[in-house]
Amino acid sequence: MTNYKNVMIYAEVVDGKLATVTKELLGCGGKLAKDLGEELYAVLMGSGVSALANEVIAFGADKVYVIDNPLLKDYNQDLYFLSIAKIVQQEIPRIVILGHTPIGLDLCPRLAFRFNTATVLDCVELSIEPKTKLLLRSKPVYGGKALASYVSETYPQMATIRSKSMQPSERNDSRQGEIIPIDLGLDQSFIRARVLEKVIEEKEGIKLEDADVIVTGGRGIGSADGFRQLEELAKILKGAVGATRAVCDEGWAPTTIQVGLTGKIVSPKLYIAVALSGSSQHMAGCAGSETIVGINRDENANIFNEAKLGVVGDWKIVLPVMIQRIKSMLEK
Amino acid sequence: MNIIVCVKEIIDPELPPDNFKIDPTRNIGLCPDSVPSVINPFDEQAMEAALRIKDVLGGKITILSLGNNLHREVVKKPLTMGADELILLEDEAYAGGDSWSTANALALAINKIGNYDLVLCGRQAADWDAGQVGLGIAEILNLPSVTLARKIEVTDGKARVERVTPDGYEIIEVVLPALITVSNELGQPRYAILEKILESVKKEPTIWKPKDIGIEPGRTESKGRQLNLLKLFQPVREGKCEIIGGDTVEEAAVNLTLRLREAKVV
Secondary structure (H helix, E strand, O other): OOOOOOEEEEEOEEOOEEOHHHHHHHHHHHHHHHHHOOOEEEEEEEOOOHHHHHHHHHOOOOEEEEEEOHHHOOOOHHHHHHHHHHHHHHHOOOEEEEEOOOOHHHHHHHHHHHOOOOEEEEEOEEEEOOOOOOEEEEEEEHHHOEEEEEEEOOOOEEEEEOOOOOOOOOOOOOOOOEEEEOOOOOOHHHOOEEEEEEEEOOOOOOOHHHOOEEEEEOHHHOOOOOHHHHHHHHHHOOOEEEEOHHHHHHOOOOHHHEEOOOOEOOOOOEEEEEOOOOOHHHHHHHOOOOEEEEEEOOOOOOHHHHOOEEEEOOHHHHHHHHHHHHHHHHHO | OEEEEEEOEEOOOOOOHHHOEEEOOOOEEEOOOOOOOEEOHHHHHHHHHHHHHHHHHOOEEEEEEEEOOOOHHHHOHHHHHOOOEEEEEEOHHHOOOOHHHHHHHHHHHHHHHOOOOEEEEEOOOOOOOOOOHHHHHHHHOOOOEEEEEEEEEEEOOEEEEEEEEOOEEEEEEEEOOEEEEEOHHHOOOOOOOHHHHHHHHHOOOEEOOHHHHOOOHHHOHHHHOOEEEEEEEOOOOOOOOEEOOOOOHHHHHHHHHHHHHHOOOO
């Protein structure tokens, strides 16, 4: 038996809107709360975010704790950590979940250690064990080669969820809920790690996370120049270009387009994997794609264990042919 | 500058999925004996970050590694890159733990080392991918922390960190001492230096047992854990890949395009 009750999610905000992962958290959190017969709470933080509270309720929260403060305009670990810790201490939720984002992976472990409890990051499955009501957490390990399921017995039970692994909740504007503004008396002096500047490096165009088609190049592309072909293919397919970690490590592509376990998680309709081996860490980033196509000279490349369709051959021959064919198809 | 870098010996993350097996009795991943274990690549990048700071400011880099039956040629690798001292938390009692017990042990060891300006860790270990030990150490030692560093510069008792964001990076200034976790965007770690390789052969690591760092006897191995691993398995791969052929590679490419068109994916 425990006094800790209810499910609490961290409602992440990106560019003034609820992040996609927030809707996934509300979807997943809502299901957990239902299985527990308990309520779903959300913590909404930032500057000028109060207006989003109603939307958080529309997406499933029974209660939204709002901490709206100019000092929270940009994420900084010290103040965000203190704020969430305060609310958790106050409300003693049974379960606390965040998105596995740069914010989630930065906050969650510290919160767990602060509360003397255990957390599991980057979960792809969360469920309630019916008898004990403990949270079962599953996540890929060994770079995605295996799946591990964990349980722990301390509270709160914590986790972060991998993007696109949970069903987002649906908006229902007739939902009722409570909005609780909180003033925590935050002060500049609590900040030990201060954000000085934010730099945008991402090129304009379709974001990988939103693209319907992605063409990704691996080490076999051989150079930054080689990516011109992938860009052309992506363009005529109205898609985006991705890169493996090996390619980014070589400097042939910016790290903002790295797809993989420690890069972007994508789930397009079509994922064309060009000259990449298909390591488990890379597949972790694109396994959610509807159709994966592999193009590689090596018939033993792991990508052919993961893809739906494949061509064994040199991409330098395959891609120009594909581009030419698609162009003539589009002309007709 | 006194920098402590925490490193972990793991099975090679580059191991292809077909060669990876699970040991069902010990619930851990296995690789063929022919494939040597390695230093966690993210920890190598943490090591590289430390060396770049030492290149500019001088000072000492101490390597800390926890495990059991550690392979000396693996854990000595940071010495060959330019680290000054190697301390091993090596004992059966350290095995079978989780992020909790590991962070606690490393924090005790760091306290014992005493005088430090910066603690660096990889963002996660590429075996269990837990991603918690660095931040756990920071919380236990009440250090400010910054994660996902791709560049670290130190001036005037502060670290200026470029932290990876989804669309670029942010610049964070943190007072030292602090704990920073390093991500692959930092870049390639440097190669070993011949002179250092030769030196490292003779260097004996310092070994600290649980009692040396003050771990209570009842708090080791599985009793020091918070998280219980219920199940570890390899998901069965469904579906087969349809290899599209042709008399020539060009023909195969044409056939692929037609196939995609048929499937209305293009």
